[in-house]
Amino acid sequence: MSAESLLGATATDIAAAVRGGEARASDLLDATLARIEAVNPSINAFTALTKDRARAEAAKVDAMVAAGKDPGPLAGVPYGVKNLYDVEGEVTLAGSIINRDNPPASRDATVVQRLSGAGGVLVGLLNMDEYAYGFTTENSHYGAARNPHDLERSAGGSSGGSAAAVAAGLVPLALGTDTNGSIRVPASVCGIHGFKPTYGRLSRAGVFPFAASLDHTGPLARSTADLALAYDVMRGPDPRDPVCRTKPSDALLEDMGDNVGATRIAISGGYFRETLEDQALTVLDTAAQALGATRTIEIPEAARARAAAFVITTIEGASVHMANLRSRKQDFDPLIRDRLIAGAMAPAAWYTAAQRFRRWYRDRVLALFEDCDVILAPATPCVPQPLWQEMMSLDGQQLPVRATMGRFTQPLTLIGLPIVVVPVPVAGQRHPIGLQIIAAPWREIDALRVARALEETGVATIKAP
Template sequence: MSIDVFAPAHKIAAQVRDGEVTAETVAEIFLARIARVNSVVNAFTDVTAQRALEQARGIDTARAAGKMLGPLAGVPFAAKNLFDIAGLPTKAGSKINRERAPAARDAVLIERLTAAGAVLLGGLNMGEYAYDFTGENAHDGPCRNPHDSARMAGGSSSGSGSATAAGLAPLSLGSDTNGSIRVPSSLCGIFGLKPTYGRLPRTRSFPFCDSLDHLGPFARDVTDLAMAYDLMQGGDAHDPACTQRPAEPVLPSLSQGTDGLRIAVAGGYFSTDGMPEAQAAVAAVAQGLGATRTLDLEGAGIARAAAFLITNSESAAFHLERLRQRADDFDPETRDRFLAGAMLPAAWYVQAQRARRWFHDEMMRVFEGVDLIIAPATPCPAPFVGQKTLELRGETVPLRPNLGLFTQPISCIGLPVAAVPVFGTGLPIGVQIIAAPWREDLCLRAAFALQQAGVCEARAPVLG
């Protein structure tokens, strides 16, 4: 029996548990699709075929023995190549890291999904050292958008967005420091979740900017997104940012709807004037959720400036020895940003952290009167691969940093966000649904309601 590669992950798992299809057959189908389609999108950098087939056979053996299977039994997934994958060097999109010894153990989040029965297919393309919004990797080549291979997938979790949108893996893992889950979700037309900072452990993943780094899932279906998130929850002592806060499952609450929730649209800094696709997407989501109130989130621009300074400073300090010894082995654009960060005065970093705290406190006051905030995810749909500039509010601006225009202020203070896709007449574009810390349940309830209403959905691209 065959399966639909665009079927939700939870339905594939049900087919495996019910014996309608074997986990090995599922793995073979997805591995065959990767072999056929990856040459178009360039999402995978490493395919762990032998591991996937061995794990799938183990699931089939367990089922034949009458053992209970996990909630993601036989579901394929893949991970951005900054996650440790046992037996592979953790590349983090770089040339230098390829010389690292193979990882001895999987990242914690990969272990947790594997324990639930999910089958790892491999590592995914990404922007070098996660310092990127485009997905154009100088060493592995650009990751491409499944809806138009001439266009970007977005970064830095480019392979995660592309692979899941292209039907190469129903679930994928990525990281988000300034927008690297939400930008690929937006450009590739899928769902993504950036949890609260400190919610999911980053143990055995390669860092970018410790005080801003988040990890999270991508999916084509909100139930899948919530299920994967729930299965990965729980503290880990090896990540000092990850609290010992008890797991708070969101899957049981998905269908509660949004009645009674106070929902507003972000205005001011988040205005989409002159951005027709983003404006239409935000309007569609606002209408779908019954949001009529607009909020001017004062200080968002200051928060974005703080995020730039914190990212520059922390990441440059982390990479300083590599810069000294192997500067020529960096992508020149990444290297130059690190070098700029290495020269920032310490006082600027301190002031940026003060601004970050101020904006956090301002937003906590906002959330006293609202439960969810709707904001654009990107200012435009996917640009072309190689494009360098963007027309934004009547000005020509550099494209690379400005794809994160609307995401940076939110991740700067660690708020949970669900990115939801909207398809207009052409390419998809995403919308952020933002909640107060630890309220991922509200983000996902709204995303589920929008999916049920047909406002937001992941559509199968026309390829392979």
């Protein structure tokens, strides 16, 4: 099997070929780096490559295969990480110029260590909104990540580089982070799969913080099995992250193929069917029909939940950067600087009110899961928008693009629910919108089973850019 034939393949297929001795990790790495060099200038997904490390990791995998040893379930799989993850020897820039003054990371983030420990080959670092504070990956220092489906449009954010790299077939797997939708929004508008497990499920140790009480880590990939594969490798307790669950997690890959006949699937109504493009409704209704779902439920107070998420984010986010806001605020990306300053100035009463509402809202939403196992909702209200555009028209309203992209994701991260995003192409439409499959806390398996079922029927599928 030629290495070139594995470009664009899933992580599952690559690992099988490498473990079976049909392809060498080093050859695949060379082909991957050549493809990145050819394609990346047009999409600006990678902001740095880690070639030396990648060559060492690929050589190690090949040596193990040659010696008859098992290099792990991600054998030879090239992957990239959002530039928010610590990578040993690299400075974690977090999309900023301020962090250039920081020393290189002394060790990998826990989940990076686990991916590489399972045979993964880290090829580079991916573009993002500065400090993850955005939904469009328009970065004033490093340029915008461009959507492989339409280079004039945003790749979504803040993990836009991660989504663009996977959608363009540069790597089969990338890590993003999600505080308000930063995995789900770019997965949606780049037409790929994204997975944000339950808050506290995957370690965040060694990941530069945005808003600590909302921050999640997770994978973006080209198949639902690859999401599960990456999750299975990354899961597990981590004393370095105070939020990470201490109870061991079950693996998902083996059980995700189970029949979804018994899974009770509901369709979100109310807020999630308002202020959106027709295509987003078509995505939702197409998936519901394919799954035989007919029951509509309303997530209560979703608009207020989005407001609470905004307030908590801006205040927690500002607290991380207070010293730099005092001493060098001119070095922040102008797209985020004034939002951080406003967050720094917000009264404590706003924050505590938002955290108290959050508890109330959690209890109400969890009650919905007594009668259903998953809830379907659009991931974004619209297709990706042209880069650097300020306003957009939606349902006759003029709305700010950068904030509106998170309309359907923010009310859900607020209470840490596990969510899988799958691409649901609509005939005749060039630009993607994804579907959120939302499960109860710690029930990732329910969301993944439904995602897999949609993939098997062909409703959820990746369209070549």
